[in-house]
Amino acid sequence: MEDSVFSLIRTKYNTLSPTQKNVADYILSNSEKVILLSIGELAQFCDTSETTVIRFLRKLKYDSYQVFRVKIAQELSGETTDSIYEEIGTDDDIADIKRKVIQLTISSINDLNNLLDxxxxxxxxxxxxxxxxxxxxxxxxxxxxxxxxxxxxxxxxxxxxxxxxxxxxxxxxxxxxxxxxxxxxxxxxxxxxxxxxxxxxxxxxxxxxxxxxxxxxxxxxxxxxxxxxxxxxxxxxxxxxxxxxxxxxxxxxxxxxxxxxxxxxxxxxxxxxxxxxxxxxx
Missing domain, CATH: 3.40.50.10490 (Glucose-6-phosphate isomerase like protein; domain 1)
Known part of the structure; x- marks a missing residue:
C-alpha cells in the first residue's frame, strides 16, 4: 500500500529546515485549502519562496507539486485518518482532549511504517x-x-x-x-x-x-x-x-x-x- 502523504510529512519533519517546517505545518493544518492553491499561493501563505516549497517536496520524494496536490486530494476524499491533524487548544474540553490525544497516538504508531528501517x-x-x-x-x-x-x-x-x-x-x-x-x-x-x-x-x-x-x-x-x-x-x-x-x-x-x-x-x-x-x- 502506498504511503500516506501526511504520514510522510510527519516522519520527515525533523529533517526539514525551519522554513520547510513552516510549509509542513501549513499543509498539515490546512490540507483542504492546499488542494486549491497554486505553488505560488502556497508559498505566499507560508511566507516563503516557491524554491523553498520545491525543496520541501523533494525531501518527500515528489518531483511535481501537481502530483503532490492530487495525492492530498485523494487522501482527503477517502477520509483517511492520516489526514487528521488537530492541535490541542485552550478551549478544548476533556472530550476533545481525549479524542485528539488518542488520534495523534494512533497516527504516530502508523507512521512507524515509514520510520522503521x-x-x-x-x-x-x-x-x-x-x-x-x-x-x-x-x-x-x-x-x-x-x-x-x-x-x-x-x-x-x-x-x-x-x-x-x-x-x-x-x-x-x-x-x-x-x-x-x-x-x-x-x-x-x-x-x-x-x-x-x-x-x-x-x-x-x-x-x-x-x-x-x-x-x-x-x-x-x-x-x-x-x-x-x-x-x-x-x-x-x-x-x-x-x-x-x-x-x-x-x-x-x-x-x-x-x-x-x-x-x-x-x-x-x-x-x-x-x-x-x-x-x-x-
Whole structure:
C-alpha cells in the first residue's frame, strides 16, 4: 500500500529546515485549502519562496507539486485518518482532549511504517543474539523505556544489564567488549550522560544501537544501529510523550523478531522465565 502523504510529512519533519517546517505545518493544518492553491499561493501563505516549497517536496520524494496536490486530494476524499491533524487548544474540553490525544497516538504508531528501517531491525536482532552482553541505558523517562526493554530481553535469556544512573552506566560501558551491544535510549539524542557512556563503550569496540527521535542527533551519528521513534511537536503535548509510546512499540517489534530468530530455543527460554515467576502469582 502506498504511503500516506501526511504520514510522510510527519516522519520527515525533523529533517526539514525551519522554513520547510513552516510549509509542513501549513499543509498539515490546512490540507483542504492546499488542494486549491497554486505553488505560488502556497508559498505566499507560508511566507516563503516557491524554491523553498520545491525543496520541501523533494525531501518527500515528489518531483511535481501537481502530483503532490492530487495525492492530498485523494487522501482527503477517502477520509483517511492520516489526514487528521488537530492541535490541542485552550478551549478544548476533556472530550476533545481525549479524542485528539488518542488520534495523534494512533497516527504516530502508523507512521512507524515509514520510520522503521527493516535492515536496522535485522541488524539489531542479529547483534542481540550474537552471544555478547546487552547493556540497556537511558536517563529520566528514557530510563523507564530502557528498563522495559531490559525486562523483555532478560526473559529471553539474553545476558543483559540495565542502568539509568550516570555513574553505573559509565562503569558498565567502560567494560563493554567488542561482542557486546549497548542499547541507548534518548528522545533528543543529546543527553550528555548517554553520549559519554556511548563513547566509553565505543572505545572497547562495542556496537551501539540508538533508539531516538532525531536522525541527525549526536547519538544517531555515534551509533551503528539507529531506530527512529516518531515525534509530533504540538503546543500542549510534547513530542517526547508520543515518542515514549512509539519506543515501546519498537521494543515489542524487536522482541518478537528476536524470539523468531532464536526459534525453538527462544520459546524454551520464554517458558523457563514464565515458570520462574509463576509461583509468585496467587
Amino acid at each position: 527493516e535492515k536496522q531491525l535485522a541488524f539489531f536482532t542479529e547483534a542481540i543474539v550474537s552471544g555478547g552482553k546487552a547493556i540497556f541505558i537511558g536517563v529520566g523517562s528514557s530510563g523507564i523505556i530502557a528498563a522495559d526493554a531490559y525486562h523483555k530481553f532478560l526473559r529471553l535469556g539474553i545476558d543483559a544489564s540495565f542502568s539509568s544512573d550516570s555513574h553505573i552506566m559509565s562503569i558498565a560501558c567502560a567494560h563493554a567488549r567488542k561482542q557486546d551491544l549497548v542499547v541507548a535510549f534518548s528522545h533528543s539524542g543529546e543527553s550528555r550522560d548517554i553520549l559519554e557512556s556511548v563513547e566509553l563503550a565505543k572505545e572497547g569496540g562495542a556496537k551501539i544501537a540508538a533508539i531516538t527521535s532525531y536522525p541527525n542527533s549526536s547519538l544517531s551519528k555515534s551509533s551503528d544501529i539507529v531506530l527512529l521513534s516518531s515525534s509530533r511537536e504540538t503546543k500542549y503535548r510534547s513530542d517526547a510523550m508520543i515518542s515514549r509510546i512509539i519506543q515501546l512499540v519498537i521494543i515489542d517489534t524487536l522482541y518478537v523478531s528476536t524470539v523468531l530468530k532464536l526459534g525453538s530455543e527462544g520459546i524454551k527460554r520464554l517458558h523457563k522465565s514464565r515458570l520462574a515467576v509463576a509461583k509468585k502469582k496467587t
